[in-house]
Amino acid sequence: MSTSTRAPVPAARSHAARSFAVRSLAVRSLAVLAMAGLSAVPASAAEKFSYLTNWFAQAEHGGYYQAKAEGLYDKAGIDAEIRMGGPQVNAMQLLLAGEVDAIMGYDFQVLNAVEKGLPAITVATTFQHDLQGAMTHADVPGLAGLKGKTILIASSSHTTFWPWLKAKYGLTDDQTKAYTFNLQPFFADPDTAQQAYSSSEPFQAQEKGVPVHFYLFAKDGYPPYGSTIVTTRKVMETRPEVLKAFIRASMQGWRDYMKDPAPGNALIKAANPKMSEAQIAYGIAKMRELGVLDGDGTVPIGSMTEARWKATDDYMVANGLLKPDTDWHRAFTTAFTADLDAKLN
Incomplete structure (x- = not known):
């Protein structure tokens, strides 16, 4: 599909006094615009x-x-x-x-x-x-290391990535606790991991000086x-x-x-x-x-x-x-x- 806009042809005028020179100038102007790949539609006509x-x-x-x-x-x-x-x-x-x-x-x-x-x-x-993934403390070597950890996830995550993560790594529902988008529980407990967005929670951890790992789910096949x-x-x-x-x-x-x-x-x-x-x-x-x-x-x-x-x-x-x-x-x-x-x- 072409994204170009065809230049509109000016409506014919009935004024007898309109000179041949003016008509020629209008035609030549439109031709120049067309050859330049431009549109004669005014800016106000933008979609x-x-x-x-x-x-x-x-x-x-x-x-x-x-x-x-x-x-x-x-x-x-x-x-x-x-x-x-x-x-x-x-x-x-x-x-x-x-x-x-x-x-x-x-x-x-x-x-x-x-x-x-x-x-x-x-x-x-x-x-x-x-860009969803898991944020862990620095001693966790990968997503497989989530076994036995408390994992903080939002309620909506139970119908998005959690079934995938649970099945792939043998995790259980009783490992999960509610993530309220407050990082203090994670910071306070070295055995806690949590869901994270690549540029959000890890950045907050960096600002706090807390060493963490971020593991992107897609790298392990989340589709x-x-x-x-x-x-x-x-x-x-x-x-x-x-x-x-x-x-x-x-x-x-x-x-x-x-x-x-x-x-x-x-x-x-x-x-x-x-x-x-x-x-x-x-x-x-x-x-x-x-x-x-x-x-x-x-x-x-x-x-x-x-x-x-x-x-x-x-x-x-x-x-x-x-x-x-x-x-x-x-x-x-x-x-x-x-x-x-x-x-x-």
């Missing part, structure tokens, strides 16, 4: 497109803010709005109500929506892997993508060119952000003044270290495969998280990412 992230502005949203800061959306003919999510924001509800055009989503969330007959669909991903772009079938079917242009500009933004994040960081801090330079730098370093944007250079940023979606579906069905007859193919499409070429190197 509005709103994208709701999954949390307050942070490094893990950097590519979207970078695309905004560099004018990549503007160049694509899009008047893009990047909205912040948060703990009280029901992104899927807002998407289905038509309040936003797309949201930063999650594979489990979309598969569950499809199971219920809701028209959500994933059209691209930010990260090739979910879902991370921070995907989710829209509705209505948007996908009625605005495909705008959607594709947004995806392409966003992935170019991610490529640029990982090279020079300063423009994106300025917008991140403007949107979220509590975000420190140190935490942003830590987040960027972790994304590089874990190779989550382009699979360590193996795939274009934003791309997805049917095989990965099948693996996530298999996991959910096997653990009773999804009905076996759910048509998992309806949860995603690769039509908008098949020709992406943005890589970090």
